């Protein structure tokens with residue numbers, strides 16, 4: 219996926235509706251949280267097995283895809299609003315996490331990095 223292409227389409231969508239005026243960092247973060255809530259609604263009260271079964275239905279596939287797309291779109295919007303290169307940020311964070319969670323200390327463990335006994 220080309221994040222810049224997504225950002226351009228979202229900008230065009232907002233510009234055509236004169237909505238950019240509402241897309242402040244705070245509003246976009248709150249919209250992102252709202253969309254995460256909508257995603258959560260689709261899985262709440264379902265077991266993991268039920269979620270996977272739901273995701274295999276036509277209705278579930280569309281509903282999950284829609285909410286994931288909403289979450290991603292607002293994430294891209296927040297990043298743009300605060301001047302963060304999302305692609306660069308994600309790669310940098312994966313590298314940081316790799317440092318925090320050395321495979322030899324973290325393999326098979328769900329412990330937080332502060333509890334691994336390695337570098338923090």
Ligand SMILES: [Mg+2]
Pocket residue numbers: 253256284285288
């Ligand atoms: Mg939604």
